Amino acid sequence: MSENQFVEPPVPFIDRVIFLAKTLPWWAIILVIGLVLVGYSMLVSDERRDVMDYLIDRPVLNTDELYDVTYEVDAEVLLVSESYLVIDAYDDRLTVFLQDLISREEGVLECPADAPADCLSQRGTVITYRQYDIPTGAEPSDTYSFDAGVLDQQENMLTVRLATGDTLEIDTAWVTAEREGLLACDRVANSTCENFRGRVVTFERPYVIAQAIEVRGDAHIRFLEDGYERTIRPVFIKETREGVLSCDDDAPADCVEIPATYVTIPERITGVEIESKRDYVRVRVVAQETIEIPRNRILDINMGTVECDEDIDPRCQNFEGTLVDVKGEVVEGRLTLEDRTHYRIQPPGQKEAIRYRRSDIVEETRTPENCAATDQDPPCMIVIRFEETTLGGRIIQEIDNMIVLETVPEKVFKIQKDDITKTSRRVPSTCALNNPRACNEGIFLTLIVTFSAYALALMIGLMVGVGRVMHNPVIYHLSTLYVELIRGIPLLVLLFVFAFVIGPEMRDGRLFGLDIPILSDFISGFYKQLNSIEVRILGFESFLSEAILGLAVGYGAFLGEVFRAGIQSIHRGQMEASRSLGMSYFQSMRHVILPQAIRTVLPPLGNDFIALLKDSSLIMVLALPDMFFRGRSYASESFRYVDVYTGVALYYVAMTLLLSLIVRQIERWARLP
Amino acid sequence: MKKEGQEAIIQMHQVHKRFRTSRGIVHALNDINLEIFAGEVVTIIGPSGSGKSTCLRCINRLETIDSGDIIVDGIPLKGKHNVNQIRAEVGMVFQSFNLFPHKTVLENIMLAQRVVRKRRKSVASEKAHMLLQKVGIPEKADAYPSQLSGGQQQRVAIARALAMDPKIMLFDEPTSALDPEMINEVLDVMQDLAREGMTMVVVSHEMGFARAASDRTIFMDGGKIIEQNDPDNLFDHPQHERTQAFLSKIL
Ligand SMILES: Nc1ncnc2c1ncn2[C@@H]1O[C@H](COP(=O)(O)OP(=O)(O)OP(=O)(O)O)[C@@H](O)[C@H]1O
Numbered sequence A: 001m002s003e004n005q006f007v008e009p010p011v012p013f014i015d016r017v018i019f020l021a022k023t024l025p026w027w028a029i030i031l032v033i034g035l036v037l038v039g040y041s042m043l044v045s046d047e048r049r050d051v052m053d054y055l056i057d058r059p060v061l062n063t064d065e066l067y068d069v070t071y072e073v074d075a076e077v078l079l080v081s082e083s084y085l086v087i088d089a090y091d092d093r094l095t096v097f098l099q100d101l102i103s104r105e106e107g108v109l110e111c112p113a114d115a116p117a118d119c120l121s122q123r124g125t126v127i128t129y130r131q132y133d134i135p136t137g138a139e140p141s142d143t144y145s146f147d148a149g150v151l152d153q154q155e156n157m158l159t160v161r162l163a164t165g166d167t168l169e170i171d172t173a174w175v176t177a178e179r180e181g182l183l184a185c186d187r188v189a190n191s192t193c194e195n196f197r198g199r200v201v202t203f204e205r206p207y208v209i210a211q212a213i214e215v216r217g218d219a220h221i222r223f224l225e226d227g228y229e230r231t232i233r234p235v236f237i238k239e240t241r242e243g244v245l246s247c248d249d250d251a252p253a254d255c256v257e258i259p260a261t262y263v264t265i266p267e268r269i270t271g272v273e274i275e276s277k278r279d280y281v282r283v284r285v286v287a288q289e290t291i292e293i294p295r296n297r298i299l300d301i302n303m304g305t306v307e308c309d310e311d312i313d314p315r316c317q318n319f320e321g322t323l324v325d326v327k328g329e330v331v332e333g334r335l336t337l338e339d340r341t342h343y344r345i346q347p348p349g350q351k352e353a354i355r356y357r358r359s360d361i362v363e364e365t366r367t368p369e370n371c372a373a374t375d376q377d378p379p380c381m382i383v384i385r386f387e388e389t390t391l392g393g394r395i396i397q398e399i400d401n402m403i404v405l406e407t408v409p410e411k412v413f414k415i416q417k418d419d420i421t422k423t424s425r426r427v428p429s430t431c432a433l434n435n436p437r438a439c440n441e442g443i444f445l446t447l448i449v450t451f452s453a454y455a456l457a458l459m460i461g462l463m464v465g466v467g468r469v470m471h472n473p474v475i476y477h478l479s480t481l482y483v484e485l486i487r488g489i490p491l492l493v494l495l496f497v498f499a500f501v502i503g504p505e506m507r508d509g510r511l512f513g514l515d516i517p518i519l520s521d522f523i524s525g526f527y528k529q530l531n532s533i534e535v536r537i538l539g540f541e542s543f544l545s546e547a548i549l550g551l552a553v554g555y556g557a558f559l560g561e562v563f564r565a566g567i568q569s570i571h572r573g574q575m576e577a578s579r580s581l582g583m584s585y586f587q588s589m590r591h592v593i594l595p596q597a598i599r600t601v602l603p604p605l606g607n608d609f610i611a612l613l614k615d616s617s618l619i620m621v622l623a624l625p626d627m628f629f630r631g632r633s634y635a636s637e638s639f640r641y642v643d644v645y646t647g648v649a650l651y652y653v654a655m656t657l658l659l660s661l662i663v664r665q666i667e668r669w670a671r672l673p
Numbered sequence B: 001m002k003k004e005g006q007e008a009i010i011q012m013h014q015v016h017k018r019f020r021t022s023r024g025i026v027h028a029l030n031d032i033n034l035e036i037f038a039g040e041v042v043t044i045i046g047p048s049g050s051g052k053s054t055c056l057r058c059i060n061r062l063e064t065i066d067s068g069d070i071i072v073d074g075i076p077l078k079g080k081h082n083v084n085q086i087r088a089e090v091g092m093v094f095q096s097f098n099l100f101p102h103k104t105v106l107e108n109i110m111l112a113q114r115v116v117r118k119r120r121k122s123v124a125s126e127k128a129h130m131l132l133q134k135v136g137i138p139e140k141a142d143a144y145p146s147q148l149s150g151g152q153q154q155r156v157a158i159a160r161a162l163a164m165d166p167k168i169m170l171f172d173e174p175t176s177a178l179d180p181e182m183i184n185e186v187l188d189v190m191q192d193l194a195r196e197g198m199t200m201v202v203v204s205h206e207m208g209f210a211r212a213a214s215d216r217t218i219f220m221d222g223g224k225i226i227e228q229n230d231p232d233n234l235f236d237h238p239q240h241e242r243t244q245a246f247l248s249k250i251l
């Protein structure tokens, strides 16, 4: 016979579950089942999932603060060119490419004879380079030879295309050789450059030697897989390798391999980690651009797939967003600002200029012709014409006369973990108390506010409740005053009082208008401490501590009354017995009266806890991004009121339900036999 | 009753106590003069409202007095002495037990030892077990008061008071809330205590106990001590007519 026979068989898991379920009240079971069903339907329906995503993950990825991880990966990229940013003796900034560099050494740049009187000789890295714009009257120092494909000939002027893709006009006199054949694009060329086949000339171009002081070195690189170009500092280059730029499989037959320089750089991929597997991670990277759309041009607003513009960012991807149909229009006004992508135009009679994306403009005329935004007299007037178009993105701001749309091209990178050389996080992405941002932030804030305000309110309530049953007249009347005063102030008003009256006073080291020199350092220090805690929680300065204090003080009054009733419900004999044993008033309170009083008031305390959780949504008025606040701002962006507010309501129900179950459990534990 | 060469452990001198209620002033103690000696067992009887409980409660200062002096164990209660210190020397047992319902029997007995006497847990617990043995319910150490019968609860209350090693024990009608069959188990404990020489002041109408255990019986009425004598004499030959009237009603 083995001993095992006497060992009791373990209770099957299913039995334990059934036993647990039996201890739950029927309504809780029905509610839990309901919530599971609703949650499931939210998960499977695309529309609703958006809302879930928002509440859980905050899909509006528009600011840097959300980039929570940076991976460094060694990437081999094409070195397009190296250049130097220099300052010449006339104080002009210009870029000198490596091909035009003759020498680069430490020394002094002397002021030339025709330099302005205030020119100072400069010490630094002196760059000697070829300059092809020969100043009038100057003699060329030498010539430098190029190959180019002839595009057009007019008398003795040739229009040619260089291997870099640039076009140029040259004098036939400069040509030294000529052949029929192929001119391949070199690596400096834009990726859209196509090899030239036809009449290729070799020509010598005159130049003068110029000198300047180096300010900065740059390396232009191109990512091989997606053509993305970037400028980096040469010090970041880890390794250089000479190789060839080979043709793609689908390249035309006349494609030739050309020499190329490859460099290895630590590529930094900064974004939101969305998946982490054993051997790879996926990171979502976002770039951004904003467009302002005047309201009078908006025809319709819809939700839909926003197709991204690869010219703006080769790494972008389509995404779900808002589509705005914009009316075609002719705008006339003064050009106040222009850059690579945008114009700012100030219509006549209006103070503010409006920004227009250049890529949307189909036609423009300037008066006077070819004028620029910098022209003052006469000002540059411009007429631009748009076609009716659809703009896609996410609405980030609604102002009186316009909405601001943000195009959010995003891209997901898959990074092999082996390739990662360095990982740095702006904030740890693991959900923890010290980093609620990585958690379900809104819910977390709600819970933080509720729990800390309730803990404080419990302390206040306990003191006030005891004070209200004490015979000491000062304490009694102070507690009564507190209760009557606070109970008479609506919670919302109380929050504002704390945020805008007591908060600033504390910052200045005062309290209730009193300036007590001994306390002021303590008070303002305390305030600073609170602020630093809230910065750690939220990541920015806010009214968090004021809101918590406001809620705590408000609820402290209610809890004080609850505790008073609880203490008074304990039979007098308990206090007498305890005191007759030699315990002091406070010892008796602590060991005999309060433990019993708290047990009797647990149900009302639980009610107040749940009420506080719900009232914590009031902190929204202080711009604290709790669940309700986030839901509301999302609703106003997406116009999905039904989804958002049902979602928020359900979240609150889920939380209060969970809490009331916990409260019941605590009551059960505390129950006396 | 005065024992030779000994100072009384409780001295009450011209004690007056009035309660001011909404229905007027109640003169609960009216010129009480009383001396109780160490080791003496005194029973107090009297009609309801005569001030018996008030008298006991004044001794350990659950009530303050309006005038007069009370000296307990050489310390005048009126002064600025630490009341808690004095209370720890005077144990009290209540009619309604007043056990702490949120603590087990053992914890009830240990609490004041730990908080007031600052005894270590093991010491307090050992003492509690010893006292439970003494009052005859060692097996109930881990029960809660609500799980005990009235008689058991009162015995725990006695043990709880004894745990403080008091010099004086005050009993305020310890058996009047009990069913008749439980009365004796409590009285037995009290009798044992009296035999061990504890100074006891007992408010009780248990004639049997008064005769068997007490040295002196006091009859109070209207806040005054009407008559005091050894119990046999007082019960058999009451001198005062109010005593006679009262005894004739309860006998
Ligand atoms: N806290 C109090 N406030 C007001 N009056 C009181 C208080 N305690 C006692 N009294 C009054 O003082 C008088 C004496 O009361 P006490 O309790 O001492 O009487 P008792 O002899 O113990 O009566 P019983 O046998 O009913 O217990 C009574 O008239 C009572 O109403």
Ligand SMILES: [Mg+2]
Pocket (backbone or CB within 6 Å): B052, B053, B054, B172, B173
């Ligand atoms: Mg009484």
